[in-house]
Amino acid sequence: MDTNEFKEFAKSMADFIGNYLDNIRDRRVLPTVEPGYIRPLLPETAPEEGEKWQAVMDDLEKVIMPGVTHWHHPQFHAYFPTANSYPAIVADMLSGAIACIGFSWIASPACTELEVIMLDWLGKMLDLPAEFLACSNGKGGGVIQGTASEASLVALLGAKAKALRKAKELEPDTPEAVLTSNLVGYCSDQAHSSVERAGLLGGVKLRSVAAGDDYRLRGEALRTAIREDKEAGLTPFFVVATLGTTNCCAFDDLDEIGTVCRDEDVWLHVDAAYAGSAFICPEFRPLMKGIEKADSFNFNPHKWMLVNFDCSAMWLKDPNYVVNAFNVDPLYLKHEQQGNAPDYRHWQIPLGRRFRSLKLWFVMRIYGVKGLQAHIRRQVALAKQFECLVLKDNRFELVCPASMGLVCFRLKGSNEMNEILLKKINSHGTIHLVPSKIKDKYFLRMAVCSRFCQPADMELAFNEVASLASELTSILS
Numbered sequence: 001m002d003t004n005e006f007k008e009f010a011k012s013m014a015d016f017i018g019n020y021l022d023n024i025r026d027r028r029v030l031p032t033v034e035p036g037y038i039r040p041l042l043p044e045t046a047p048e049e050g051e052k053w054q055a056v057m058d059d060l061e062k063v064i065m066p067g068v069t070h071w072h073h074p075q076f077h078a079y080f081p082t083a084n085s086y087p088a089i090v091a092d093m094l095s096g097a098i099a100c101i102g103f104s105w106i107a108s109p110a111c112t113e114l115e116v117i118m119l120d121w122l123g124k125m126l127d128l129p130a131e132f133l134a135c136s137n138g139k140g141g142g143v144i145q146g147t148a149s150e151a152s153l154v155a156l157l158g159a160k161a162k163a164l165r166k167a168k169e170l171e172p173d174t175p176e177a178v179l180t181s182n183l184v185g186y187c188s189d190q191a192h193s194s195v196e197r198a199g200l201l202g203g204v205k206l207r208s209v210a211a212g213d214d215y216r217l218r219g220e221a222l223r224t225a226i227r228e229d230k231e232a233g234l235t236p237f238f239v240v241a242t243l244g245t246t247n248c249c250a251f252d253d254l255d256e257i258g259t260v261c262r263d264e265d266v267w268l269h270v271d272a273a274y275a276g277s278a279f280i281c282p283e284f285r286p287l288m289k290g291i292e293k294a295d296s297f298n299f300n301p302h303k304w305m306l307v308n309f310d311c312s313a314m315w316l317k318d319p320n321y322v323v324n325a326f327n328v329d330p331l332y333l334k335h336e337q338q339g340n341a342p343d344y345r346h347w348q349i350p351l352g353r354r355f356r357s358l359k360l361w362f363v364m365r366i367y368g369v370k371g372l373q374a375h376i377r378r379q380v381a382l383a384k385q386f387e388c389l390v391l392k393d394n395r396f397e398l399v400c401p402a403s404m405g406l407v408c409f410r411l412k413g414s415n416e417m418n419e420i421l422l423k424k425i426n427s428h429g430t431i432h433l434v435p436s437k438i439k440d441k442y443f444l445r446m447a448v449c450s451r452f453c454q455p456a457d458m459e460l461a462f463n464e465v466a467s468l469a470s471e472l473t474s475i476l477s
């Protein structure tokens, strides 16, 4: 493909993308294909001779679109949002063109330097304590991870390295394997499964502590668990607090948990994967009270801040524990500026990394802080609107008050009835929801996801739920 063909291809793709997103409402939000649907639509082997780009474009509607779940459809209300914006899409094109692998500063200085500054911009937008920011000229700084799962693992490995160093000083004759087997970390029983996975991958015990009736982990429950484990001879070393749980967007009491972590000299990591974006709005920041007591903080601009996947922002007050935990230093990766700027390969699991900060730069500049705040506030208001509709229909109950862009609700009655209702909703295909369960109570989650979502879409979503509930109750009665 020569440059002129590329330009035509890219323009044609830009048209396709614009039309796809403008007309996304006309598509069925959840596809109806069966597993294996693509095989009969494609040749058995790759073509021997290169094809024209037009032939590839022609196949998008035939092959790909029938099997796409349209996450940006205004009636997609499953999981949590994943971001999509034109500035981020265009930034990804440039990242693809530069196509550097920015593992060290010299591997592409702009890739590292823009990332340092974008994480400072973003940290200031959230009003993070200065200790987290590179511009404070302390040890702290930010990094873009691929996902919140990686951030939790990286934090856990940093905490493990710190705890083992301390344990070795106290017990120099005890084998490292024994010291490691004594380590124990904590999260609430509402934490995301990726936190449990970080414990498994990191080879340490992770104890799940029961959240309160309001689904929030409180300081006292954590303090009790730590005391019990210390009495049993274990070494508490790591706590994950969740701000915006996946089940129902509950906020652990960070202030209380932070105090316990300080008292016990335990690393505190904050997982705000979804809800962290809301902290760009000052009115939501009381929910992050106590953030100054955390050692690491993470949220996903790729969920709710209009930066396409993948872009998970993580800040560390002292990255040295992480840097030293994974430090391998072959000659072919060394360079003369080592020590004068971060080499991000030491802050993450893989070696390679894309130029992801371009997406943040484009999005923050083109939307501005005010534009991004308006996006968050609009979606929170839409969730409130849906909550009001639920409350007006006395067949339904809320599991908890709407939180951020999430409403958790159910038909009053059995789990089975709610399971049938959800099946009906998803097979009808007008809207898409997923369920969750807390303490054996099954419920439906309505997440405001698409940036195209309007008040009329909330009415439509609720009317769909209500009319399918009427069908269900008339069958059952």
Ligand code: PLP
Residues within 6 Å of the ligand: 080, 146, 147, 148, 149, 150, 192, 194, 242, 244, 245, 246, 271, 272, 273, 274, 300, 312
């Ligand atoms: N933490 C929380 C609270 C989440 O809600 C999620 C996903 O929804 C994750 C972590 C995992 O995010 P990621 O896919 O970026 O690893």
